Structures are given as structure tokens and as C-alpha cells.
Amino acid sequence: MIEIKMPRLSDTMTEGAISTWRKRPGDTITLGEPLVEIETDKAVMEYEAYQAGTLAQILVPEGQTAGIGAPIALIDDGTGTPAPAASASASSAPSAQPAASAPPADKSDKTDISSERIEAPAPPPASSPVAAAPQAGTPAPRRPASPLVRKLAREHHLDLSGVTGSGPGGRIIRADIAPLLADAPAPPPPSGPPPPGPESALGQPLAGPNAHLARSGDDPRAPRAVPVGQVRRVIARRMAESAREIPVFYVTAVADAEELMALRAQLNEKLTAAGRAKVSVNDMLVRACALALREHPDVNVSYGGDDSDSMLVHDRVNIGVAVAAESGLIVPVINDADTKTVSRIGEEARHLVTLANERKLTPAQTSGGTFTISNLGMYGVEEFTAIINPPEAAILAVGATAREPTVAGDEIVPRYRMRYTLSSDHRVIDGALAARFLQTLTALIESPWMILA
Amino acid sequence: MSLITYRQALHDTLRAEMLRDENVFLMGEEIGVFEGSYKITAGLLAEFGEKRVRDTPIAEEGFAGAAIGAAMLGLRPVVEMMTINFSMLALDQIVNHAAKIYGMFGGQARVPMVIRTPGGGGQQLGATHSQNIELYYSFVPGMKVVAPSTPADAKALLLAAIRDDDPVLFLENLALYNTKGEVPDDDTPAEIGRAAITRSGTDLTLIGYSRMANVASGVAAELADSDGLDIEVVDLRSLRPLDRDTIISSVRKTHAAVVLEDDWLTYGIGAEVAASISDGAFDDLDAPVRRVAMAEVPMPYAKPLETAALPSKDDVVGAIRQTLAAVGRRTAGV
Numbered sequence: 001m002i003e004i005k006m007p008r009l010s011d012t013m014t015e016g017a018i019s020t021w022r023k024r025p026g027d028t029i030t031l032g033e034p035l036v037e038i039e040t041d042k043a044v045m046e047y048e049a050y051q052a053g054t055l056a057q058i059l060v061p062e063g064q065t066a067g068i069g070a071p072i073a074l075i076d077d078g079t080g081t082p083a084p085a086a087s088a089s090a091s092s093a094p095s096a097q098p099a100a101s102a103p104p105a106d107k108s109d110k111t112d113i114s115s116e117r118i119e120a121p122a123p124p125p126a127s128s129p130v131a132a133a134p135q136a137g138t139p140a141p142r143r144p145a146s147p148l149v150r151k152l153a154r155e156h157h158l159d160l161s162g163v164t165g166s167g168p169g170g171r172i173i174r175a176d177i178a179p180l181l182a183d184a185p186a187p188p189p190p191s192g193p194p195p196p197g198p199e200s201a202l203g204q205p206l207a208g209p210n211a212h213l214a215r216s217g218d219d220p221r222a223p224r225a226v227p228v229g230q231v232r233r234v235i236a237r238r239m240a241e242s243a244r245e246i247p248v249f250y251v252t253a254v255a256d257a258e259e260l261m262a263l264r265a266q267l268n269e270k271l272t273a274a275g276r277a278k279v280s281v282n283d284m285l286v287r288a289c290a291l292a293l294r295e296h297p298d299v300n301v302s303y304g305g306d307d308s309d310s311m312l313v314h315d316r317v318n319i320g321v322a323v324a325a326e327s328g329l330i331v332p333v334i335n336d337a338d339t340k341t342v343s344r345i346g347e348e349a350r351h352l353v354t355l356a357n358e359r360k361l362t363p364a365q366t367s368g369g370t371f372t373i374s375n376l377g378m379y380g381v382e383e384f385t386a387i388i389n390p391p392e393a394a395i396l397a398v399g400a401t402a403r404e405p406t407v408a409g410d411e412i413v414p415r416y417r418m419r420y421t422l423s424s425d426h427r428v429i430d431g432a433l434a435a436r437f438l439q440t441l442t443a444l445i446e447s448p449w450m451i452l453a
Numbered sequence: 454m455s456l457i458t459y460r461q462a463l464h465d466t467l468r469a470e471m472l473r474d475e476n477v478f479l480m481g482e483e484i485g486v487f488e489g490s491y492k493i494t495a496g497l498l499a500e501f502g503e504k505r506v507r508d509t510p511i512a513e514e515g516f517a518g519a520a521i522g523a524a525m526l527g528l529r530p531v532v533e534m535m536t537i538n539f540s541m542l543a544l545d546q547i548v549n550h551a552a553k554i555y556g557m558f559g560g561q562a563r564v565p566m567v568i569r570t571p572g573g574g575g576q577q578l579g580a581t582h583s584q585n586i587e588l589y590y591s592f593v594p595g596m597k598v599v600a601p602s603t604p605a606d607a608k609a610l611l612l613a614a615i616r617d618d619d620p621v622l623f624l625e626n627l628a629l630y631n632t633k634g635e636v637p638d639d640d641t642p643a644e645i646g647r648a649a650i651t652r653s654g655t656d657l658t659l660i661g662y663s664r665m666a667n668v669a670s671g672v673a674a675e676l677a678d679s680d681g682l683d684i685e686v687v688d689l690r691s692l693r694p695l696d697r698d699t700i701i702s703s704v705r706k707t708h709a710a711v712v713l714e715d716d717w718l719t720y721g722i723g724a725e726v727a728a729s730i731s732d733g734a735f736d737d738l739d740a741p742v743r744r745v746a747m748a749e750v751p752m753p754y755a756k757p758l759e760t761a762a763l764p765s766k767d768d769v770v771g772a773i774r775q776t777l778a779a780v781g782r783r784t785a786g787v
Contacts, residue, residue: 146780148708151736167740168779174708174739175781 002051004035004073006066009047010363012238013040017065017230018072022046023055029075036072041234042330043361053077065230145172152177156184231328242390245305247426250385253438255445257401257416260284263448267342276343281401281418282321282375283346288444288451289396290317290337293371296437300370302391303428311428312391320369320389321349325356331389332361333369342452377401383419393425394434396441418445454637460630462604463493463569466611467531469640471501474529477615478505480516481533490535491571491630517543517568521551521620524566529615534570537624538582544589551620552595563618567611571625573664573715574763580751583759585663585716590622591692591725597645598692600624602666604634606690609643616642624692626664626715648696650703654685657776658703660726661713662689665764669713672769682782684773692722700726701733708739709780711772713764718746740779743772 006016019037023029035049056076060066145153145160149172153160158180165172228236260281268278293300294317302312317338320331332352334345355361371393374386377400386397399419406415420441424434444450457465470477478501483490485498485508498506509516513534520530534540540547551564574583591598597619601607607625614621651666652673661669666688673684687703689696704710710730712723723744730742748762 146739147736148739166781171779173779173781 001056002053002075002077003071004049004051004075006060006068006070006072007038007047008068009038009040009045010042010367012042012234012367013068013363015065015067016040018060018062019044021058021062021073025055025057027055029053029055039230040363041230042363042366043359045362049075051075051077143172144169146174148174149177152181156181158184229327231330235329238390239387242387246388246390248388248423249426249431249434250421250423251431251434251438252383252419252421253442254417254419255442256406257281257418257445260418260445260448261401261416263452271343277346277350279342279346280349281377282373282398283342283349284448284451285373285375285396285398285445286319286321286334286337286345286349287340287342288441289371289373290319291444291451292437292440293317294338295440296433298433299394299424299429299437301393301428302370303393303425304391314370316368316370318368318370320372320392321352322372322374322386322389323353323356325353325359327359330356330361330366331369331372332356332365333367335368371395373398377418383421385421386423388423388425393428394437395423397421397423454635456633457604457636458630459601459604459607459625459632459634460491460493462607462634462636463611463625464495464497466608466640467494468497468500470531470612470615471497471505473640474615475505476527477529477531478507478523479531479533480507480509480520482509482511482535484508484533489533491627493569494533513539513542514546517546518550520566520568521546521554521564524551524564524620525554525562529565529567531567531569531615534568536578536582536627537570537572537586538584540568540570540622541586541589547590547596547620547622548593552593555619556595564620565618567614567617567621567623569611569623569625571627571630573626573628574747574752574759576627577754577756577759579754583752585624585626585714587622587624587692588716588720588722591695591722593693595619596693597621598624599643599645599690600626600663600692601690602626602629602661602663602688604632605636606643606649606688608636609641610645610690612640613642613645617645621645624663628664629667632667643690646691646694646696648690648699649688650685650699651688652684652686654683655707656683656685656709656782657773658685658687658700658707658710659713659769659773660687660689660700660703660710662692662722663715665713665715666690668764668766668769672766672773676770676773682773682777689722689726695725695729697729697733700729704730704734705737708737709776710738710742711769711776712742712744713769714744714746715764716747717749718744719749721746740776743776745769745772 009016017039019039021036022034023036029035029049029052031049031052033049034046036047038045038047053075056074058073060070060072066072143160144165146167149160152158152174158177160172160177163172163176163180166176167173264279264281264284271278297313300314300317302314304311316336318333318335319337320333322329322331332355334340334348334352337345340348352361352365355365369389369392372386372389372395374395375398376384377398379400381399383399384397386395388395397420401416401418403414404417405412406417420438422434422438467479479494479497481489484494485503485506488495488498494506517532520532523530534543547568551566555563572585572587574585576583587598587600590596597614597617599610599614599621601610611623614623651670654673659669659673666686669686669688673686676682676684685703685707687700712726714721714723716722718724723746727742727744730738745764745768747764750762753759753762
């Protein structure tokens with residue numbers, strides 16, 4: 001019996017949702033056949049069978065999620081050996097219960113035949129491996145908690161992720177959450193009007209992650225709970241993480257885009273005549289940023305985290321382009337943008353946007369970025385600030401290119417102008433560096449043939 | 454209030470009910486001249502005569518059927534099966550007739566009969582005479598099954614059983630006959646279908662009936678002294694109907710339960726109780742419900758083996774300690 005585990009399909013993925021099982025239990029599976037479609041934080045991906053056999057059991061049904069490494073199915077390969085441990089909690093708890101699968105003790109015919117057999121020498125609960133909080137990229141094992149603990153956690157909106165389970169097999173028991181309970185707000189009364197106060201507009205404190213999805217019958221805002229998909233959840237998590245962790249500062253610059261617009265018009269005229277695709281302002285900006293980053297490699301960096309004794313300076317310049325896909329924000333990456341022509345960048349960008357809308361981006365196409373451009377110019381936005389896309393150190397927020405009155409000599413003349421704001425991680429980028437980077441970028445935009453060079 | 458044995462309570466109650474209601478009469482093997490194998494009916498033949506204290510042939514199916522007929526026509530027979538093991542010979546009469554007549558014939562006749570019978574092992578009576586097969590009857594709609602653990606309950610539940618209009622299997626226990634307890638002098642019947650919390654506590658709910666309810670009370674008292682544990686004891690008293698409400702509200706308070714039974718574990722009454730807890734108090738459980746029962750073997754005759762097969766006080770203590778350990782209460786011996 002072979003255990004199929006939730007694969008890691010993207011570098012930011014911590015769990016995946018089963019979208020569609022392409023095989024049913026009993027189906028024969030040949031090598032390389034599509035077995036299951038998995039929705040990651042980025043895309044829905046097909047996962048092919050690496051082992052041949054018969055699908056014996058589906059452990060994670062469609063619509064449910066599992067952490068990386070958690071068993072999702074069993075394939076019978078004809079060897080007849082049992083699966084290592086077919087339980088959902090088997091993923092990474094390293095042999096937590098050596099006694100659990102041992103043959104029943106000799107007194108087992110009598111008494112104590114409970115629903116579990118953990119009384120044999122179990123490991124000291126305090127050192128239970130379940131205690132470690134799951135980190136990004138490591139499998140998140142199912143954390144057993146007693147029904148009472150689950151109820152109390154629901155009622156008091158407790159986060160159990162940091163709780164060490166001291167019960168058998170690492171089960172979280174009431175005693176383990178006593179400190180949390182002491183700090184938690186009292187649960188709402190079972191009935192009656194909600195107490196006044198902004199923190200309880202829904203009749204209960206907005207403490208838990210899903211508190212706002214709870215009861216809505218007596219809510220003056222008449223809300224309805226809408227499920228949040230995997231993509232949105234990842235956006236929520238990563239943006240919150242970014243805003244929480246990164247000390248960010250903003251530097252705004254404005255460029256005269258008259259030459260850029262003229263060059264683009266000329267280029268597109270010739271390209272159209274030659275039967276080739278046009279280029280956009282954004283395509284030119286991608287290249288411009290790539291060149292500016294090449295000139296200022298200290299912006300093309302990643303900082304590891306608090307007190308890290310080193311940062312990563314990236315040799316390649318890979319520009320992420322924020323795309324407003326139907327399922328939400330996604331950032332496909334144009335690798336080595338400094339070495340590609342603007343036409344090539346435009347071609348890649350169009351392809352990636354199409355894939356993003358079809359939710360077919362591969363992990364490779366959405367990872368490895370070193371800098372991101374977010375352009376809301378097409379919406380007529382003058383300027384805005386963006387949140388850094390970790391682990392990158394900077395992001396450029398680009399506003400619309402529009403004609404404005406400018407001063408030339410003693411005259412007011414209309415000129416195309418473009419505003420952009422660089423958000424920088426102040427842990428590794430100082431204000432002067434950010435300003436110099438923008439200076440280079442502005443120079444490129446104002447002398448746009450340099451972008452093509 | 455008087456301090457009497459379980460046996461005496463049964464005897465006195467039978468006599469009082471015969472005096473109260475002339476429709477009450479007794480049937481069974483050797484209950485008259487021999488005064489009963491366990492002397493519950495001592496003196497009653499002499500007092501009430503052969504019409505109301507009838508010795509029967511060794512023919513359980515026959516006299517069970519006769520009692521059903523008498524009950525249908527308005528008498529209130531109290532049948533003694535010498536032990537519950539022999540009631541299997543009357544299983545068809547009890548399960549297919551006594552339990553079903555009222556429902557099957559549109560309520561035209563009731564069957565107000567009582568089958569008094571002791572179960573229990575530990576007397577070296579061998580595999581066929583040491584069972585507690587009240588489960589067979591507790592399984593059947595139309596039956597009522599009560600199982601008193603104290604002299605006071607023996608009286609109150611026997612009063613209730615005799616006055617009930619449905620067939621009641623009244624489970625006694627060989628090991629309880631000589632136990633003593635305070636018995637009220639009034640004749641207030643118990644409510645069939647109502648469990649009793651015989652000891653109030655907050656650490657764990659210990660559930661038993663008949664002999665094991667006694668064991669439960671003893672263990673709870675000992676652990677209170679030795680470990681300062683605060684164990685709540687639920688005496689089921691009635692197996693059908695089962696008082697799920699009392700069980701569930703107790704577990705909601707204590708968050709942990711151990712269920713005791715004298716018979717085999719598999720498919721047993723403990724399983725029904727555990728399932729009821731899961732249904733009604735799942736969200737209040739801090740540990741899985743643990744069961745303590747007899748070894749899954751035909752009862753051995755040899756004394757050491759018989760003792761080993763029966764659930765002991767130590768087994769109960771062990772189950773309690775393990776359950777408490779599972780909810781974070783480390784007690785001595787774990």
C-alpha cells in the first residue's frame with residue numbers, strides 16, 4: 001500500500017484543497033496518469049501518479065484541505081503491506097505513539113478496552129512533537145483536541161495553534177487551554193440582544209478569525225457569510241504578514257512621460273505595420289525597473305527576518321507583475337526582465353495574464369520574483385502605495401500617465417506625467433537608496449530609448 | 454428507616470404488596486415449600502397459602518407463559534426465575550409474548566407481570582450459571598428492566614415493578630443479597646427509568662448498575678480518601694428505559710466518564726451508555742469514554758480464574774486513573 005501525500009506545488013503553499021479526484025477507489029492507475037486536481041494558493045493543478053496500482057482509498061474528499069505531507073489517498077500496489085499509518089495525523093508526528101499500534105497487551109481481554117489504547121508507555125506528553133507550531137513550508141499535522149477543547153475554543157475564539165497538547169498522543173485537553181481561557185472574553189449569552197459597543201456589533205467579540213462569519217440574524221448590517229477561497233486566504237495571510245513584519249517607507253517620484261508616450265506610439269505604429277504585437281507602458285516599465293535594479297542591486301534583495309545576520313542579494317532580476325485576476329490578486333513573474341526585449345516582456349506578460357485568469361499559472365510562474373510592479377494607471381489612479389510582496393524588499397506602485405500643466409521656462413505647457421511610489425523594506429533599504437533607485441528609473445522613463453537599449 | 458439486607462428488603466416488599474393487593478401472587482421453582490433458593494420468599498407460603506405462592510415444575514417457558522396469561526386477565530404475577538440464566542428457556546415467552554402483546558394487539562390487554570431473577574458471577578457456579586444477561590431483555594421494546602443496587606432501591610423498584618402495568622424484568626444479584634442498607638419505612642415506589650446520582654462530584658462520572666454500582670460507590674469513596682478525587686457516581690437503576698438525561702448532564706459537568714458492567718464488553722450495556730454520552734455530551738468530553746467489563750470468556754469455574762475474569766475494584770481504579778490522566782489529572786499509580 002502506497003500513501004499519496006499532499007504535494008508541495010508552490011513555494012508558498014502550506015496546504016492544498018482537493019479540487020477534483022480524477023480517479024475513484026477501485027480505479028486502476030498507471031504511471032503518469034492524472035490522479036487529482038489540487039487547488040493551491042496560486043492555481044488549480046493536476047497531480048500525476050508517480051506510482052502505479054489501484055486507488056484503494058481517498059483520505060481527503062473533494063473540497064477539503066490537507067497540509068503538505070498529509071496523506072490524501074492510498075494506492076494498492078499489490079505488495080499487501082499496510083500503509084505506514086493511514087491516519088490523517090500521521091503526516092509528521094515522528095512516531096509519537098510507538099505503543100499505539102502494538103498488539104494488545106495480554107490483559108486486553110478484560111477491562112479497560114477503551115476506544116484508545118494509549119495507556120502503554122507513551123512518550124512524556126510535555127515533549128509531544130505536536131507542540132511545535134507549524135511553520136510555513138512544513139507540514140501542518142492534524143492537532144488532536146478533545147471535543148470539550150474544541151467547543152471551548154469555538155465559544156471563546158481561542159487559537160489552539162500555539163497550545164501544547166499534554167493528553168495521550170498529544171491531544172489538547174482542557175487543562176492545556178486553562179491559561180487561554182483565563183484571558184479569553186466570556187462567551188456570548190445563548191440568547192438575548194447583543195450588548196452595545198463596536199466590538200460586539202455581531203453579538204459577540206470580533207476576536208476569532210471567523211467571528212464575523214457567525215450569527216447575523218440580529219445584525220443591523222444584515223451581513224451574509226461568503227466563503228473565502230484559497231487564493232483570497234493566501235492574499236489575506238501574506239498581506240497581513242507583510243504589513244505586520246516589514247517596517248515600510250514610501251518615496252514618490254514623478255516623471256515626464258512625454259517622450260515615453262511618443263516613443264511607444266512610434267513603436268506601436270511600426271510594430272503594427274510589421275504585423276507584430278504592440279507594447280504597453282507597463283511592458284516598458286517592467287524593463288525600466290529591471291534595468292534600474294541592475295544598476296542598484298541593493299534594492300534587488302530579500303531580508304530573512306528579525307535579527308537575521310544576512311540578506312540575500314539576488315543575481316537575477318525577476319519582475320513580478322500584479323494581476324487583478326478574477327479569483328483575486330496574483331503576481332506572475334517575468335524572469336530576467338533585464339535581459340529581455342520589451343516586445344518579449346509584453347508577449348510573456350499577456351500570456352501570464354491569460355493563464356492567471358484561467359487559474360492555470362504554475363508555481364514556477366508565480367515564484368522567484370525579486371521585485372514587483374503594481375500598476376493601477378488603467379483605472380485613472382493618480383498615485384497610490386502598495387504593500388510589499390514578501391520576501392521581496394520593494395514594490396513599485398504606478399499611477400496613471402496623464403497630461404498635466406507643467407512649467408517649462410516661463411510657460412505652462414501640457415505634458416504627459418507619471419507618478420509612482422516605491423515601498424521599501426527599511427530593514428535593508430534606506431531612504432537615500434530608494435531615492436537613487438527612483439532617480440535612475442525616472443531618468444530611464446524620461447529618456448525612454450534607454451529602456452530599449 | 455431500618456437497616457436491613459437486600460434480601461430482607463425484597464422479602465418484606467413482596468409480603469407487603471401481597472397484603473396490599475390480593476391480585477399479587479408468586480410463581481417459581483421451589484419458592485414455596487423450600488422457601489426459595491435464596492430465601493426471598495421465606496415464610497410466604499405459610500402466610501398466604503398455595504393459591505398465592507405457587508411452586509412450579511422445572512419448566513420456565515411453561516410458567517412464564519402461565520404468568521403472562523394471568524397478567525393479561527388482571528392478576529399481578531411475580532415470577533421468580535431461580536437465576537437469570539434459566540430465563541433463556543422462557544425467552545420466547547418473554548420476548549415474543551410478554552413484551553409484544555400490548556403493542557401487537559392494539560392495547561387490548563396489558564401484561565403487568567414481574568420476573569424477579571438474580572444474575573451475577575463470583576459464586577463458582579460455572580459458565581452457564583454465572584451470567585448477567587439482562588442485556589437480552591434491555592434490548593427489547595415493550596420490556597422494562599430494572600436493576601437495584603441497594604436495599605432501599607430493591608424495595609422502591611420492586612414496588613414500582615409490581616405496580617407497573619408492563620412486564621418488568623427485575624434484576625437481582627447474588628452478591629448483593631447479603632448487603633445491608635437503610636430502607637425507608639414508607640412504600641413510595643421508585644420511578645422506573647430514572648437513574649440516581651448516588652454520589653455527587655466534579656472530576657469524573659462513574660456509571661454502573663446492580664453490583665457494579667456498589668463497586669462504583671466503594672471506589673469513589675476510597676479514591677476520595679486516598680487521592681482527594683471528587684468522583685460522581687451514577688447508578689442507572691433502570692436499563693430500559695435508560696435515563697440518558699441524567700447520564701448526559703453528569704458528563705457535561707465532569708467531562709469524563711467510566712462505565713462499569715458485570716457482563717461482557719462487546720455490544721454491552723456499557724456500549725449503549727457510551728454511545729449515549731457521545732450523542733448527548735460529545736462536545737463536553739475531554740477524554741474518550743472508558744469501559745470496564747468482564748473478560749470475554751465463558752465464566753471459568755476455577756476460583757482464581759473466575760476472580761480474574763470478573764471486573765475488579767482494581768480494574769475500576771485503573772480505568773479511572775487512566776481517564777483522569779488523559780484529562781491532565783495525574784494521580785498516584787499512573
